[in-house]
Amino acid sequence: LAGRVRMTAGEYGNFELSGYVSGAIAPDVLKVELNGRYYKFGGDWVNADNGKRELGQQRSVNLGGTVVFEPASNFEAVLRIGYSTDSDGGYVYGFQGSAQNNCFAPPIVATVPFPRTNTARRGFYCGEVKVPASYAYNIDEIRAAGFNGLEREFWRTSLEMNWTVLGGWTVTSLSAFNRNISTTGQDNTLLPSANPAFAVDLARNRDWSQEIRVRTPQEWAVRGLFGGYHFRQDNDGGFQFTNTNRTKRPFDSAEAVSNYSIFGMVEADVTDALTLSAEARYQWETIFDSTRTLGVEGQAPPVPTGLRQVEYKAFLPRFTVAYEVNPDLNLFATAAKGNKPGGFNALPNDAIQADNDFFRAQGFDVFREESAWSYELGAKGRIGQLNFSAAAFLIDWSNQQLSRGESYTRTNNTPNSVVFIQNAGRSQIKGFELDVSSNPAEWLFLRAAYTFVDARFKQFYDDTTEEIFDTDGRPARLRGGAINPLDVDGLSGGDLRGNRLPQTPQHQFILTGQITRPVGKALSAFARADLAYESRRYAQVDNLNWAGDSYNLNVNIGIEGKHWNLTVFARNLLDDQTPLVVTRLLDFNRLLTRVNPLTGLNQTTFFRDFAVSAPRRRQFGVTLGTQF
Numbered sequence: 001l002a003g004r005v006r007m008t009a010g011e012y013g014n015f016e017l018s019g020y021v022s023g024a025i026a027p028d029v030l031k032v033e034l035n036g037r038y039y040k041f042g043g044d045w046v047n048a049d050n051g052k053r054e055l056g057q058q059r060s061v062n063l064g065g066t067v068v069f070e071p072a073s074n075f076e077a078v079l080r081i082g083y084s085t086d087s088d089g090g091y092v093y094g095f096q097g098s099a100q101n102n103c104f105a106p107p108i109v110a111t112v113p114f115p116r117t118n119t120a121r122r123g124f125y126c127g128e129v130k131v132p133a134s135y136a137y138n139i140d141e142i143r144a145a146g147f148n149g150l151e152r153e154f155w156r157t158s159l160e161m162n163w164t165v166l167g168g169w170t171v172t173s174l175s176a177f178n179r180n181i182s183t184t185g186q187d188n189t190l191l192p193s194a195n196p197a198f199a200v201d202l203a204r205n206r207d208w209s210q211e212i213r214v215r216t217p218q219e220w221a222v223r224g225l226f227g228g229y230h231f232r233q234d235n236d237g238g239f240q241f242t243n244t245n246r247t248k249r250p251f252d253s254a255e256a257v258s259n260y261s262i263f264g265m266v267e268a269d270v271t272d273a274l275t276l277s278a279e280a281r282y283q284w285e286t287i288f289d290s291t292r293t294l295g296v297e298g299q300a301p302p303v304p305t306g307l308r309q310v311e312y313k314a315f316l317p318r319f320t321v322a323y324e325v326n327p328d329l330n331l332f333a334t335a336a337k338g339n340k341p342g343g344f345n346a347l348p349n350d351a352i353q354a355d356n357d358f359f360r361a362q363g364f365d366v367f368r369e370e371s372a373w374s375y376e377l378g379a380k381g382r383i384g385q386l387n388f389s390a391a392a393f394l395i396d397w398s399n400q401q402l403s404r405g406e407s408y409t410r411t412n413n414t415p416n417s418v419v420f421i422q423n424a425g426r427s428q429i430k431g432f433e434l435d436v437s438s439n440p441a442e443w444l445f446l447r448a449a450y451t452f453v454d455a456r457f458k459q460f461y462d463d464t465t466e467e468i469f470d471t472d473g474r475p476a477r478l479r480g481g482a483i484n485p486l487d488v489d490g491l492s493g494g495d496l497r498g499n500r501l502p503q504t505p506q507h508q509f510i511l512t513g514q515i516t517r518p519v520g521k522a523l524s525a526f527a528r529a530d531l532a533y534e535s536r537r538y539a540q541v542d543n544l545n546w547a548g549d550s551y552n553l554n555v556n557i558g559i560e561g562k563h564w565n566l567t568v569f570a571r572n573l574l575d576d577q578t579p580l581v582v583t584r585l586l587d588f589n590r591l592l593t594r595v596n597p598l599t600g601l602n603q604t605t606f607f608r609d610f611a612v613s614a615p616r617r618r619q620f621g622v623t624l625g626t627q628f
Contacts, residue, residue, distance in 0.1 A: 003628055010569075010621020012053070013042020022066075030069055037062040044617045045092045048136035049192045055135055056616065057089030057149075074164040081157050088150035090137030092614045094190045097132075098587035098607040101125045103544070104468050106594060114590075120467035120475075120597040122586070122608040128548045129539065129582045131614045138196035142185040145246065147200045151183040168217030172227075177208040188588070190611075200241040202248075207233035213263075226264035229283075233257045237301055240294055250301035254290035259283060273325070279318040286311045289344040312341040312369050329381035335373070340401065342369040345420040348408055355408040359420075362598065364406065367421040370399040388436045395429040402502070402541065404464050405585070407596075407605040415604045417586055424541070425459035427501060437512075447512040455501040457541070463597055465542045466494025473595040499543045503581070507535040519559065528556045539582035539610065550578035552615075558623075567623040575618035583611040 003021035008014070015038075022033035038061055045055035064082040103126040106117035139149060158176040165171065181204050189196035213227030235255040239248040261283035268276050291306030318336035325331060345365050347356045359365060378391030404422045409415060431454055437447040466476050472488040483491070500506070514528040531553045536546040553574045558567035587609035596603040 001628075004625065005627075006623065006625040008621060008623040010571075011619045012044040012056075012617075013040065014619065014621060015040045029071060030067070032068075033066040035062075035064045035066075043089060044619070045135050045614065047090060047139065048134045049138050050140055054139070055090050055092045055137055059087045061085045076162045078160045079158075082155070084152075084154045084156075086150055086152040086154075087148055090139035090149050090187065092135055093137070093611060094132055094135040095585070095587065096125065096129060096610045096612055098123060098590050098609045101608060102127070106592065110593075114592065116593040116602075118473045118595065120470035120473060120595045122467075122592060122594060122605065124468050124544060124608055125610055126544045127546075128536070129545050129579055129610060129612060130548075131577045131579055131612055135614070136190060136192045138187045138189055138193055138198060139185070141196055141243070142187065142198050142200065145198075145200070145241065145243075147183060147185040147241070149185050153181045155179045168219070170215040172211075172213050172215070174211040174213075175209070177206070179206045180204070191589070196243065198243050202238035202240075204236040204238055205233060206236065207231065222266065222268045224264065224266040227262070229259070229261045229263065231257070231259040237292075239297075247297040249294040249297060250299070251292040251294050252301040252304050253292060254288055254304045254307055256288040257285065258288070259285040273323055275320075275322045277320045277322075279320075281316045282314070283316070284311060284313045285341045287341060287343045292346075292349065294349070308344065310342065310344075310366070312339075314339045314341075314369070314371070325381075328383070329379065331379050332377075334376045337371065337373050339369055339371040342367050342401075342423075343421075348410075348416065348418045350410045350412075350416070351408040351418075352411055358599070359406065359408075364420045364422075367401060368399050368423045370397065370401050370423065372397040385440055386436060386438045388434070390432070390434045392432040393430065397427040397429065399423040399425070400427050400501075404462075407586075407603060409604070415591065415606065417605070424457060424496075425461070427456065427460070428458050429453060429455040429501070429504075431455075443515060443517050445512070445514040445516075447510070449510040451508045453504060453506055453508075455504045455506075457496045457499050457501065460496045460499075460541070461491060462494050462496055462541055464494075465496060465540075466491065467597040468542060468544070469493030470595075470597060473600070475597050475600050496541055499541060500538055502538050502540050505534040505537050507533070509533050523559060523561050525559045526557070530554045537582075540584045545582065545610070547579040547582050550615075551576050563628060564624070564626045567625075569621055569623065571619045571621075572616060573618060577614060577617075580613045580615050583613075585609055585611050 001021065001023040003019060005019035006017070008016040018037040020033055020035035022031065024031050039059065041056065041058045043054040043057035046053045047055050062082070062084040064080070067079045069077040101123040104121055104124040106119055106121035106123055108115045109118050110116040142148065156178050158174070161173045163171045181202070183200065183202045185198060185200045187196060187198050189198070209229065209231040211227060211229040213225055215225040216223045233256060235253045237250065237252040239250045241248050261281050263279070263281040265277060265279040270276055286309055288307070288309045290304035292304060293302040295301045316337050316339060319334065321333045323331045343366070345367060347359055347365055372395050374393065374395045376391050376393045378389065380389040382388070400423065401421050402424055403419050405417050405419050407415060407417045431452045433449070433451040435447070435449040437445070439445050463476060470489060470493070474487045475484050476487050476491050476494060478484050511531045512529070514526060516524055516526040519525045531551065534550045536548055538546045551574055552572055555570045555573050556567050558565060560566070586606035588606055590607040591604060592607050593602055593604050595601070
């Protein structure tokens with residue numbers, strides 16, 4: 001019998017208890033492991049809506065088990081079952097406020113009944129985005145309605161079986177089934193309010209997969225494997241509840257993903273030092289979509305309409321060269337193609353028909369498959385006490401999937417916005433990474449790692465960016481993509497060639513140091529520090545604003561014996577408050593009439609705003625662990 005128990009307590013109501021126990025029911029035939037985890041975090045940001053320190057609140061329970069069955073020397077079966085529940089409160093997520101906008105202001109030509117501009121501009125913020133001084137999330141009103149920020153239940157199961165036959169051939173079966181039920185409560189106001197706008201959505205989905213693969217004996221000079229795979233995911237409907245319609249309006253769904261693939265790999269030892277391998281996967285994936293119709297609480301949901309599907313086929317090869325110069329130096333090179341299938345954008349079900357018809361005419365209801373060729377050349381080795389790895393990489397990316405927002409008019413004649421996925425033309429990512437570590441002394445461990453990434457668009461015109469710079473109120477392109485001959489300010493603002501990809505830091509490094517010293521019989525003390533740095537991350541493709549450089553320092557100091565350990569920790573010791581994510585959105589409290597850059601017609605919408613999510617604050621705590 002063996003096991004481990006670990007308990008953590010920290011600031012902001014943080015408590016975690018986890019552990020596992022394992023043992024043999026029948027020696028060498030049947031083994032079992034049971035594991036569990038309870039986690040709670042009370043929240044580290046004060047909610048400006050009610051004055052409580054509760055934003056970021058989380059609670060999770062995880063239970064799992066593994067059964068290993070080996071009735072014979074040539075057969076093994078491993079069954080894994082997991083169950084988890086999550087219950088989260090309000091999120092540390094809020095608007096910067098359009099009053100902070102400092103560039104590309106729309107020229108206002110009228111103010112009644114609200115501001116109007118003769119351009120497509122909404123105003124913008126240029127420069128580094130900071131975490132707001134306070135956050136508000138109307139979680140009390142969501143809870144009063146019987147919901148929370150997140151309630152999720154997840155079942156995971158898998159069965160792996162391995163047979164060894166015919167002198168070393170291995171047949172493997174991998175089966176899995178998962179089920180997820182999630183209810184999310186989204187505050188749409190994000191300001192202190194006695195009557196906030198919020199929406200609650202419940203969604204159910206399930207998936208299952210099956211893989212069969214056959215592997216040759218691995219001691220062969222030329223060896224390989226081949227097999228097949230199937231995956232199916234179904235979205236099973238749910239309900240919607242809002243502050244303006246406080247009933248659980250059910251909906252059904254025919255949305256699904258079905259994937260079939262066959263794959264194979266051949267690996268050959270050309271010499272004792274040189275190994276070549278070639279892999280390939282051919283897959284065909286079908287995306288099923290439907291239009292959701294909200295029903296009446298207590299009644300069967302309406303049958304989904306608007307059924308449609310699209311199939312994507314892809315051949316995905318991978319090639320590897322590995323060369324052992326000597327036992328302390330290995331070189332490698334890889335080339336591989338990857339893909340991400342396209343799909344359908346959901347059109348807003350509360351939009352007027354004319355707006356949804358326009359979205360379809362513009363092609364916003366679908367997005368294409370993205371693909372990328374990646375190349376890597378590197379080395380791994382050891383020089384004395386120094387371990388190192390170094391690699392240079394290049395990724396050519398086509399039709400990268402990115403988000404864009406579009407305004408529309410609701411059926412009640414009020415404005416709103418929707419987020420679609422769009423495709424960028426072509427991008428390229430190149431860079432290198434270096435990782436070195438060493439034990440210069442028995443009691444000292446040091447590590448340094450650095451990554452440089454140059455990620456830029458090579459071909460991409462974005463009309464959402466062009467509208468930021470608009471001066472004449474005329475669309476730059478006509479429907480169908482042709483240049484508008486009446487446009488005066490041109491396409492230059494929307495031509496993003498050379499711009500950096502959003503949310504991608506150019507520089508990253510990690511520094512680690514650990515000292516371990518004996519302090520008595522069977523006791524040792526240790527101190528460890530880990531510093532992670534990231535350079536600025538642009539919020540969007542326009543590269544006009546960004547989250548700044550971040551420095552995250554974690555420190556652990558403790559003492560350990562043969563079967564126990566005690567650690568005092570500090571997380572985010574520097575209390576770095578660089579935003580985790582900056583999202584380009586709208587200020588739903590400030591109406592604006594502008595020229596729609598796609599139609600050239602007046603449109604009632606909102607000033608531009610940005611949502612900012614904050615990292616966790618500095619936290620101190622203690623962890624006690626024991627193993628047997």
